[in-house]
Amino acid sequence: MKSFDEFSRPLDRISPMEKPFRAVIRNWVEEEVMPYRREYDEDWKEHRFIEPAMEKLCVGLGIQKCLFPKAFGGWGLGESDSLAALTYALCEEMARGDSALSLANLASLWSLTTFLVKPNINRRLAKEIAPMFCDTDKLCICCQAMTEPQGGADIENMGLLKGRTLRTTARLEGDVWVINGHKLWPTNSGGTANLFGVPCTTNPGSSDPDDFAYMMVPAHFKGVTQSEPYHKAGMAADKNGEIWFDNVRVPSWYRIHGPGKDADVFKQLISFGLLGSVGFAMGAMINVYEILYDFVSGNTYANKPLKENDAIAGVIGRIAGDIDISRILSYELVRMIDSREKPFGNPLSSEETIAKARNIKDFVSDRTVENIGKAMDVMGVYGSDRIMDVEKHYRDVKMIQLWLGGKQLCQAEAARYFFNCETL
Amino acid sequence: MKKDINQLFVYPKSWVSTETKEIAASVRQWANKEVIAKRIDYQEDYKKLFSEARKKLAFDIGCQGLMLPEDSGGFGFNRLTDAPLLISILKEISRADAGIGFVHALEYTVFSIFAIEPVMNPELCGKLAPLFCSKTLKTVSLILPGFGKKGIDDPLFEGRSVRARIQTADEKCMLSGRDLRPIGCGADAALFCVICSDANEQPCVALVPGDSAGITRHETIRKTGLDGCDNADIDFENVQLPKENVITRNRAAYELYAWLNLLLAGVSVGACMGILEIVSAWSGKRIIKGKNLLKDNPLCAAVLADVYEEIAIAWLLTHNLANSFANPGEWGNSSSPLIFSVSQMLGRRVQESAIRAINRTMELMASEGYATEGGVEKMWRDVKTIQSCLCGPGGEVPTKLDVAKCIFDSQTI
Numbered sequence: 001m002k003s004f005d006e007f008s009r010p011l012d013r014i015s016p017m018e019k020p021f022r023a024v025i026r027n028w029v030e031e032e033v034m035p036y037r038r039e040y041d042e043d044w045k046e047h048r049f050i051e052p053a054m055e056k057l058c059v060g061l062g063i064q065k066c067l068f069p070k071a072f073g074g075w076g077l078g079e080s081d082s083l084a085a086l087t088y089a090l091c092e093e094m095a096r097g098d099s100a101l102s103l104a105n106l107a108s109l110w111s112l113t114t115f116l117v118k119p120n121i122n123r124r125l126a127k128e129i130a131p132m133f134c135d136t137d138k139l140c141i142c143c144q145a146m147t148e149p150q151g152g153a154d155i156e157n158m159g160l161l162k163g164r165t166l167r168t169t170a171r172l173e174g175d176v177w178v179i180n181g182h183k184l185w186p187t188n189s190g191g192t193a194n195l196f197g198v199p200c201t202t203n204p205g206s207s208d209p210d211d212f213a214y215m216m217v218p219a220h221f222k223g224v225t226q227s228e229p230y231h232k233a234g235m236a237a238d239k240n241g242e243i244w245f246d247n248v249r250v251p252s253w254y255r256i257h258g259p260g261k262d263a264d265v266f267k268q269l270i271s272f273g274l275l276g277s278v279g280f281a282m283g284a285m286i287n288v289y290e291i292l293y294d295f296v297s298g299n300t301y302a303n304k305p306l307k308e309n310d311a312i313a314g315v316i317g318r319i320a321g322d323i324d325i326s327r328i329l330s331y332e333l334v335r336m337i338d339s340r341e342k343p344f345g346n347p348l349s350s351e352e353t354i355a356k357a358r359n360i361k362d363f364v365s366d367r368t369v370e371n372i373g374k375a376m377d378v379m380g381v382y383g384s385d386r387i388m389d390v391e392k393h394y395r396d397v398k399m400i401q402l403w404l405g406g407k408q409l410c411q412a413e414a415a416r417y418f419f420n421c422e423t424l
Numbered sequence: 425m426k427k428d429i430n431q432l433f434v435y436p437k438s439w440v441s442t443e444t445k446e447i448a449a450s451v452r453q454w455a456n457k458e459v460i461a462k463r464i465d466y467q468e469d470y471k472k473l474f475s476e477a478r479k480k481l482a483f484d485i486g487c488q489g490l491m492l493p494e495d496s497g498g499f500g501f502n503r504l505t506d507a508p509l510l511i512s513i514l515k516e517i518s519r520a521d522a523g524i525g526f527v528h529a530l531e532y533t534v535f536s537i538f539a540i541e542p543v544m545n546p547e548l549c550g551k552l553a554p555l556f557c558s559k560t561l562k563t564v565s566l567i568l569p570g571f572g573k574k575g576i577d578d579p580l581f582e583g584r585s586v587r588a589r590i591q592t593a594d595e596k597c598m599l600s601g602r603d604l605r606p607i608g609c610g611a612d613a614a615l616f617c618v619i620c621s622d623a624n625e626q627p628c629v630a631l632v633p634g635d636s637a638g639i640t641r642h643e644t645i646r647k648t649g650l651d652g653c654d655n656a657d658i659d660f661e662n663v664q665l666p667k668e669n670v671i672t673r674n675r676a677a678y679e680l681y682a683w684l685n686l687l688l689a690g691v692s693v694g695a696c697m698g699i700l701e702i703v704s705a706w707s708g709k710r711i712i713k714g715k716n717l718l719k720d721n722p723l724c725a726a727v728l729a730d731v732y733e734e735i736a737i738a739w740l741l742t743h744n745l746a747n748s749f750a751n752p753g754e755w756g757n758s759s760s761p762l763i764f765s766v767s768q769m770l771g772r773r774v775q776e777s778a779i780r781a782i783n784r785t786m787e788l789m790a791s792e793g794y795a796t797e798g799g800v801e802k803m804w805r806d807v808k809t810i811q812s813c814l815c816g817p818g819g820e821v822p823t824k825l826d827v828a829k830c831i832f833d834s835q836t837i
Contacts, residue, residue: 041646160713373779
């Protein structure tokens with residue numbers, strides 16, 4: 001194998017844009033991330049190293065406007081047939097340098113997909129929001145403010161709970177929505193976000209999809225408060241905190257679509273989150289492979305390179321094999337999402353897509369946590385040393401396994417679809 | 425946790441004496457008062473409070489120098505029959521903070537080869553005891569054979585490169601070695617214990633006071649966990665040692681491996697006891713699906729059972745191993761090929777169970793498990809650091825090959 005680019009990809013159907021796009025992002029990673037990433041952990045609160053890198057990516061390279069229609073100053077990626085492929089490539093390339101940075105970037109785009117990606121483009125809202133992201137030389141970050149204090153995975157569990165446990169409320173007063181509630185832990189909170197995407201209920205306790213509402217809420221609006229970020233095991237480039245909405249008044253057209261469709265689009269959003277998750281996991285695993293390659297080639301056991309010992313080869317061979325299989329699965333998820341409007345595709349909100357997407361995310365994130373842990377062990381006393389650049393990935397990728405409802409929701413959604421469970 | 429955690433694990437009660445239980449109880453009181461009761465403050469001001477908690481444990485309870493003979497100023501817990509006691513103490517310490525447990529595990533490991541009966545060396549105890557019987561916190565660092573570099577043929581200890589060399593002339597020995605990576609505490613150790621090779625390329629063990637001339641400590645290493653235990657790479661440049669500081673006893677290096685695996689198993693089991701208490705309390709408060717306690721959901725309850733199962737297995741294996749150390753007449757002492765192999769095998773298995781238990785806990789607790797304030801992520805980082813440090817070159821492979829050599833007489837591996 002000549003380079004990590006030889007991990008399997010469906011070369012017959014990847015977008016022609018993917019190669020140059022990857023090259024641009026890879027260059028940014030080499031110049032803006034790799035030299036500084038060992039300092040990210042101590043930078044979790046200030047983002048002195050992290051924010052300039054994000055700014056170069058989002059403003060300098062223009063990633064923050066990629067989803068917006070060309071007519072409003074964007075790249076029109078939301079209307080592309082290769083949206084998932086390019087999003088995946090972006091996540092993987094960035095996560096090779098730092099999965100939290102990749103997460104912070106994708107999460108910023110994530111909420112915007114609710115009204116900027118076909119077939120759900122809301123042009124009025126797109127036009128209204130576009131200047132924040134497209135006509136500016138400043139970093140603009142969005143936050144998908146989903147989780148609430150009373151139940152981490154419940155909001156994501158749309159298949160069963162259908163928004164019934166939501167406590168953040170939206171009340172229509174004339175042509176203004178009044179929002180009240182408390183959100184916890186979303187990526188790009190902790191003072192980072194300029195704009196929030198907020199799942200709410202117009203009728204607390206209801207599981208009627210018509211009562212589920214998704215609002216875009218600018219962070220500077222009166223009544224929005226953010227906490228300081230939390231300190232955590234890793235993922236320093238992603239700030240997490242609490243957000244309070246206290247009688248926040250937003251124009252009525254800041255509700256992304258309306259009764260029924262908001263709930264459907266929110267389910268679609270989950271699939272994009274799962275796609276990003278496998279991209280982050282893959283990027284981290286590929287980088288660990290690069291590091292491990294050098295380590296097992298230059299260090300010895302019984303005076304032979306580690307990789308030339310049959311038993312150690314068995315361990316590292318399994319790691320590489322898992323990376324390759326995970327890559328194949330990741331591109332299957334890309335295919336599912338990019339064929340969502342094709343005759344052979346399924347809507348992203350379908351039970352089939354959600355179950356299969358969760359399955360892939362669960363599998364890939366498990367393999368990632370396990371294999372990076374194994375890589376640390378292969379490196380013995382050097383595995384936990386930050387200078388080797390593996391242990392940080394280990395701390396970061398654990399979070400990928402935990403979010404979006406974690407393993408248990410992935411298992412429940414898979415059982416619900418594959419076994420037609422009725423009460424899960 | 426409503427239940428007494430020490431009543432949750434089923435094992436022969438004869439394995440732990442009444443005296444051990446009493447001493448463990450006093451360490452538990454220290455843990456509850458000095459760490460667990462102020463966990464959030466402890467984590468926010470870790471460096472300072474780590475040191476304060478260590479001082480109380482070391483001097484008020486007497487855990488520093490515990491294994492040194494009484495006539496050297498220690499507490500005299502230096503019999504093989506004290507192995508279950510050492511494990512019990514390390515578990516109780518590590519239930520609060522595996523970092524402090526780790527410091528003591530290294531200390532006890534190194535003392536095991538010169539302070540414990542029947543291999544007790546009064547001369548060495550007399551020389552080294554004052555370091556640890558003072559009222560100043562001290563750490564011990566352990567340098568094991570490990571990775572070699574491609575193109576360099578090193579003397580080997582069971583396949584692992586021995587990169588420290590000792591030369592003997594008259595009554596003096598001279599230790600050399602560069603860029604040696606200790607298991608821990610290299611940055612501030614008062615005593616280094618180094619497996620090195622002699623002129624015949626045979627392994628021996630050098631005890632090197634930390635203030636000896638010729639020692640260079642590199643920069644402190646930033647690492648995954650064990651935050652209070654500062655480690656650094658070490659150079660020994662012609663460090664002169666009295667001859668008695670070099671233990672040439674047959675298979676002393678094997679004893680170190682056996683004790684290290686046993687004692688670090690105790691540390692990780694202790695960390696898991698802390699985890700069990702945290703997840704038990706959390707799952708009894710957390711509501712899911714808008715109405716049910718998390719522990720009453722069958723899927724989550726099954727994960728909780730997995731967590732307990734892993735910890736219970738680790739607990740049993742650890743106490744079983746300690747008991748075999750305490751009864752060398754049954755299976756051989758810690759230098760025997762069987763105990764050397766089995767202690768590594770069980771040590772590895774305990775670390776795997778521990779990390780699996782914490783991983784599963786984090787899966788349930790999600791962001792709460794990942795946030796510093798939840799108290800779980802620190803244990804996760806600490807235990808993972810211990811697990812990786814215990815691995816030889818190539819992860820679990822050297823240990824497995826040691827077992828194959830012992831059990832199957834494999835000869836060319």
